[in-house]
Amino acid sequence: MAEDVILSAAGLTKEFKGFLAVNNVDLKVARGAIHALIGPNGAGKTTCFNLLTKFLQPTRGTIVYNGRDISAMQPADIARLGLVRSFQISAVFPHMTALENVRIALQRQRGDSFDFWRSERVLSTLNGRALELLDEVGLAEFADALAVELPYGRKRALEIATTLALNPDMLLLDEPMAGMAQEDIERISGLIGRISKNRTILMVEHNLSVVASLSDRITVLARGQVLAEGDYAAVSKDPRVIEAYIGEVYTGAGHG
Structure with missing residues (x-):
């Protein structure tokens, strides 16, 4: 039986004046899953996230949500379809x-x-x-x-x-744990786990312990391309992922 995919991207590319921030990314998010998008500083995570949520228009590539091509749609329009980014109305x-x-x-x-x-x-x-x-x-x-x-x-x-x-079918969270103390991280992690019971979640997150505990599937980006994909046990042992992250062990996680 084929996997039920709620959101997919094919050949997703974003070029800024000759710089490829996101380069030919293919992504499939299974319905009902918690899918994490991770990567070292400058990997292109935020740009990819902005493309998927239509805050940026792709240079090339297609994005399909619930079987509908949303590549040319605006953020407000896709929110009405049930694909909602956390901060779209969350500036309280x-x-x-x-x-x-x-x-x-x-x-x-x-x-x-x-x-x-x-x-x-x-x-x-x-x-x-x-x-x-x-x-x-x-x-x-x-x-x-x-x-x-x-x-x-x-x-x-x-x-x-x-x-x-907004009653979303799919929720996109951009670094939900950023700036939080450990007590808050545990509380919001628990919250994400609860609200995922009848929703799909895609999140960009730097806190790898959170990613390990919550995610069903992980896509690792590096230099704007997909480096590895799988569950946490698989990607955390991938030599390419270890090599990509080695600098952050010493410098600390950055943004990107």
């Missing part, structure tokens, strides 16, 4: 409560314009679902807290809640 309103932030995201999901002029009674009809989403990300007790007052890890959880309000 700092002086609104967690509940209010999720409620605004729910308004967008149902296709209405932002109903700032509507009565509290009308808007309160969204409270039930907003509270369910806050509970799903472990923020039920923070419903009335202002976003600006939330600790960093909790704020990231709120961003994920606003993304889940």
Whole structure:
């Protein structure tokens, strides 16, 4: 039986004034999987991620989501198809409560314009679902807290809640653990594991222990090309991957 692929890229290439940031990348993400995109500093991960989410247009190549060619589509259009990048609406309103932030995201999901002029009674009809989403990300007790007052890890959880309000089939997370303390990393890792139960997740992540514990499949990029692919046990023992990462053992993980 053929693998059920929800997102695929073929020959994905991005050239910047003669520099190949992403070079002929083929990628297949299985439906229901947690798929990690990793690589050393400058590997092209962020560029590849931006191509898949259409924040950059590819120089060459095709991207297919749920059997539909989305290569020429805009980010807002593919979000309506159920392919949602975490930060598309996750720049939370700092002086609104967690509940209010999720409620605004729910308004967008149902296709209405932002109903700032509507009565509290009308808007309160969204409270039930907003509270369910806050509970799903472990923020039920923070419903009335202002976003600006939330600790960093909790704020990231709120961003994920606003993304889940769009009811995505596939969620793309760009370095969800960046800047987090260990306690927050453990909390958000647990959260990603929970929300993946009925969704597909593709994430760029530098924290390899997180990648090892969460990912079903890993694609390793280096110099804009696919270096290796497989589960963590396989890619972590691949001599090419070890060689690519050896510099970061001493310099620390960077961005790219």
